[in-house]
Amino acid sequence: MKRLGLLATLATAAWAQVQFYTPAGALLSGSYSPPGAFIVGVKQTININVVSSQAVCIVIATASGSGFLLETPTPDTPSALAVGGTMTLPLDFTATLQGKGASANLEVQYLPLAQSNGCNGPGIPTANLLKADLFVLVNSIASGATVSLQPNGPQVPSVQFGTVATSQTSQVQVYLNNPGTSPITIAAPSSRLDTQGAFTIKTEPAFPLTLNPTQSAAVVLQFAPTATQSYSGAFVVGPVTVPLTGNGVAPAFAAPTIVVDSSLASGIQASLTITLPTPAPVAATGTLFLAFQPSVGSVDDPQIQFLLPAGRKIGFSFNAGDTVATIGTAKSVNFQTGTTAGKLTFSATFQTPPQPVTATIAPQGIAIDSTIANIPNDSQATILLNGFDNTKSITQLAFTFYTVSGTSLAVVPPGKITYDATKDFSQFFQTSTAGGMFSLLAQFPVSGMAATSGAGAAIGGAAILHSVDVEITNSAGTVTLTQLLFSQCSVVISGNCTTGTGCPCP
Amino acid sequence: MKKLSLFTPLGLLCLCQGVGAIDIPHIGYARDPQGMVRPVDGVSGNFRIGDPVAADPSLAFEWNGVFGIRKIAASIEWWDASATRLVTFDAPSGGAVIGYDRSNFQTAWIYSATAHTLFQVTPQSGMVPFSLRLSMDESVVAIAGSGKSVDIALRRGGSILLATFDTASGSRTAETALNIPASSHLLLLQDGSILGLSGSTVWLDRADGTRWSANAGPGLGELTWMGREWIQLSGPSRQSAIRIRTGSDPTLYTLPAQQAVIE
Numbered sequence: 001m002k003r004l005g006l007l008a009t010l011a012t013a014a015w016a017q018v019q020f021y022t023p024a025g026a027l028l029s030g031s032y033s034p035p036g037a038f039i040v041g042v043k044q045t046i047n048i049n050v051v052s053s054q055a056v057c058i059v060i061a062t063a064s065g066s067g068f069l070l071e072t073p074t075p076d077t078p079s080a081l082a083v084g085g086t087m088t089l090p091l092d093f094t095a096t097l098q099g100k101g102a103s104a105n106l107e108v109q110y111l112p113l114a115q116s117n118g119c120n121g122p123g124i125p126t127a128n129l130l131k132a133d134l135f136v137l138v139n140s141i142a143s144g145a146t147v148s149l150q151p152n153g154p155q156v157p158s159v160q161f162g163t164v165a166t167s168q169t170s171q172v173q174v175y176l177n178n179p180g181t182s183p184i185t186i187a188a189p190s191s192r193l194d195t196q197g198a199f200t201i202k203t204e205p206a207f208p209l210t211l212n213p214t215q216s217a218a219v220v221l222q223f224a225p226t227a228t229q230s231y232s233g234a235f236v237v238g239p240v241t242v243p244l245t246g247n248g249v250a251p252a253f254a255a256p257t258i259v260v261d262s263s264l265a266s267g268i269q270a271s272l273t274i275t276l277p278t279p280a281p282v283a284a285t286g287t288l289f290l291a292f293q294p295s296v297g298s299v300d301d302p303q304i305q306f307l308l309p310a311g312r313k314i315g316f317s318f319n320a321g322d323t324v325a326t327i328g329t330a331k332s333v334n335f336q337t338g339t340t341a342g343k344l345t346f347s348a349t350f351q352t353p354p355q356p357v358t359a360t361i362a363p364q365g366i367a368i369d370s371t372i373a374n375i376p377n378d379s380q381a382t383i384l385l386n387g388f389d390n391t392k393s394i395t396q397l398a399f400t401f402y403t404v405s406g407t408s409l410a411v412v413p414p415g416k417i418t419y420d421a422t423k424d425f426s427q428f429f430q431t432s433t434a435g436g437m438f439s440l441l442a443q444f445p446v447s448g449m450a451a452t453s454g455a456g457a458a459i460g461g462a463a464i465l466h467s468v469d470v471e472i473t474n475s476a477g478t479v480t481l482t483q484l485l486f487s488q489c490s491v492v493i494s495g496n497c498t499t500g501t502g503c504p505c506p
Numbered sequence: 507m508k509k510l511s512l513f514t515p516l517g518l519l520c521l522c523q524g525v526g527a528i529d530i531p532h533i534g535y536a537r538d539p540q541g542m543v544r545p546v547d548g549v550s551g552n553f554r555i556g557d558p559v560a561a562d563p564s565l566a567f568e569w570n571g572v573f574g575i576r577k578i579a580a581s582i583e584w585w586d587a588s589a590t591r592l593v594t595f596d597a598p599s600g601g602a603v604i605g606y607d608r609s610n611f612q613t614a615w616i617y618s619a620t621a622h623t624l625f626q627v628t629p630q631s632g633m634v635p636f637s638l639r640l641s642m643d644e645s646v647v648a649i650a651g652s653g654k655s656v657d658i659a660l661r662r663g664g665s666i667l668l669a670t671f672d673t674a675s676g677s678r679t680a681e682t683a684l685n686i687p688a689s690s691h692l693l694l695l696q697d698g699s700i701l702g703l704s705g706s707t708v709w710l711d712r713a714d715g716t717r718w719s720a721n722a723g724p725g726l727g728e729l730t731w732m733g734r735e736w737i738q739l740s741g742p743s744r745q746s747a748i749r750i751r752t753g754s755d756p757t758l759y760t761l762p763a764q765q766a767v768i769e
Contacts, residue, residue, distance in 0.1 A: 268551045269759055303552050303762075308744050310555075310762040329743070330723075334760045336552050369531070369549035370735070386531035388549055428528045437549055439531035 017053040018110050018130050021086075050087040050108055050130070055080070057119035059109040059127040061089055080119040081110070159235065161223035161246030166282065168251065169224040171202055176219060176237060178211035185210040186238045194233025198225050199244050201235075225249075251281040253318075253352045256325065258288075260346060264359045266339050266390040266436070267367055269307070272346060273332045274325035274354065280318035286350035288314050288327065290335060294342040295363070296392050301435035304338035316348070337361055339388035339435035363391045366472040366479040373468055373484040381444040383468060383484065388436040393475040394425040399442065402483070404466035412465075534733020535559065535569040535589060536761065539742050543567050543576065545589070546732060546761070550749055555762050559589050568604040571734025572611040575627070577602040582616060584629050595633045598623065605649030605656075606731070608696050615656055617646045624649070624656070626673070637676035650694035655679065659692045659700075666690060668700075693729040693737060695750065701737060703729055708739065708748060710756055718755050722746055
């Protein structure tokens with residue numbers, strides 16, 4: 001089934017009503033389905049009429065878009081249109097592929113005849129505009145070409161199958177017609193179609209075939225290209241030879257979809273797949289891209305990348321029948337989101353490219369991945385914090401130390417120790433190539449105390465440093481780490497480790 | 507490296523003015539499929555693989571977060587905490603199974619299959635051979651020392667068993683069959699738990715009898731220490747890492763094949 005839809009939007013002036021009409025004379029105010037059928041490879045003309053309630057000058061008419069061509073002569077020079085007169089705009093359309101659509105925008109610009117100096121110009125002022133949107137979708141095989149079996153009778157000059165994907169076929173039905181006054185008998189159609197087998201006779205009447213005057217019989221010709229190339233052949237029946245042409249092209253894929261885990265945040269590994277709504281008609285390849293736009297500054301975060309293979313550009317492929325792409329060597333690819341807030345954009349090049357997918361990595365509070373609190377010697381306590389700040393905006397650090405006595409904890413005077421680290425971290429992040437990751441080693445010279453793992457055992461009568469609370473503030477808020485225990489491995493009183501020579505801390 | 511000054515508190519316990527540093531977090535070192543040892547920086551889920559820290563490939567490498575052991579042609583290198591080669595020992599040629607002593611972070615246990623010898627290794631004492639009585643059909647899978655004894659996972663026939671040897675006498679004092687496929691790869695952890703890889707399943711049998719497992723995907727076959735809490739799962743075409751922390755389930759990650767090239 002062929003359908004032609006025509007949607008018209010009218011911009012009418014108060015003094016004149018200029019409107020489009022269908023070839024059958026109906027006002028184009030909605031969808032339009034013309035009678036008849038499209039023939040694949042055969043040009044068909046759709047005459048759109050312009051009618052005005054007043055004498056106007058049609059300044060120019062254009063048809064822009066795909067598949068349609070406004071025939072010449074077109075009113076590309078001003079043409080007068082009398083009251084009640086009709087101007088015909090012949091639009092040519094050639095169906096090229098079953099299932100393929102075409103669309104065009106038809107426009108005419110017009111003026112009252114008086115304002116346009118009798119449509120003789122020059123200096124025609126800005127014209128009013130009348131628009132119509134046309135679209136066509138060829139949904140079924142074409143039919144209707146008539147091959148006269150008289151050598152000198154009217155002929156279809158050629159059957160053009162147009163562009164057909166290598167995985168598909170296109171069919172054209174032609175009618176063998178006897179326009180003469182006496183019966184014609186044909187023993188059999190010639191099979192001289194082409195040398196590569198792309199053109200074949202799909203259905204045909206029984207032969208020998210006798211057609212009485214005005215009788216006709218249908219033959220369906222099929223074009224099934226196997227390669228991306230041009231084909232030519234001929235359909236020979238009785239005394240008539242009809243040239244056949246067609247182009248084989250790569251099959252059109254439905255646009256794939258990039259599927260990414262729904263909730264992304266900094267510091268995670270997530271996966272991505274590329275899916276097709278319908279199985280791939282043939283094997284095809286593409287390239288997947290990952291781009292990052294930081295929301296803080298302009299420094300990229302190189303750790304934002306696909307992982308296998310690593311990088312921001314990775315090939316993918318579909319085998320025939322696949323609905324999920326192979327990316328690298330698997331059906332999905334992992335990527336890491338880095339440690340900088342911003343936007344990740346996944347895009348791909350493909351014959352029908354997917355819509356890019358953008359994911360926002362929101363600013364968040366400091367994330368601490370690991371901590372070590374210990375006393376590596378008898379004069380120092382150290383606190384190591386590994387983590388990231390995806391806003392790169394750390395301002396304040398605060399430490400509160402605790403001693404233990406029995407099972408009771410006591411805050412070490414003077415209590416919370418604060419430090420403005422804004423400048424330190426700002427300088428670090430300005431030169432870092434590791435996104436918002438940081439490893440902070442805070443060192444506190446100590447005396448008269450020892451560490452314990454929290455068991456509360458005093459060593460040598462010394463005071464026991466038990467744990468520390470740490471607060472870190474950035475633009476997204478403050479994160480508090482409570483009671484980081486000083487580790488057992490670093491129990492040190494006088495330089496000798498209780499658990500081994502040198503007592504290194506892991 | 508940024509210096510960071512901290513406030514001076516008062517009190518009976520003196521927390522005097524201190525300094526600190528800000529740097530990129532360092533996880534450890536990993537051996538790539540070509541045998542090159544590369545630094546691994548980052549945090550969980552966000553890794554950065556650096557350039558090789560040694561010019562030549564290694565036959566085996568383990569890094570426990572404090573020191574590393576690298577096996578090359580006919581020697582063993584002891585790397586210190588800054589990944590600097592501290593000392594090199596002559597060693598039997600061929601590969602090695604490397605383990606650590608659970609009692610401290612200063613001793614390595616290395617088994618040479620070509621010499622059929624177990625060595626206790628420290629920077630001070632060098633490589634001390636131990637007599638280890640293995641049957642002909644037994645091969646060493648994993649090692650962990652425990653002071654005066656050493657636990658060794660052995661592959662024997664179609665099974666794997668965990669044997670304990672007295673380091674003084676070399677005698678086998680205990681033996682327990684492990685109910686795992688004989689093709690499994692193992693690592694004996696510090697707390698007595700066993701990390702294994704059987705096919706594509708990575709699992710952790712904890713000392714308390716509980717088990718955690720996850721699908722690590724195909725193509726992985728070797729378990730090695732990569733850093734404190736970190737273990738590398740290696741294959742010829744991909745690398746993963748697993749983080750094991752006390753009190754929580756392990757977490758599995760993919761390691762970047764190489765540092766990203768941004769185009």
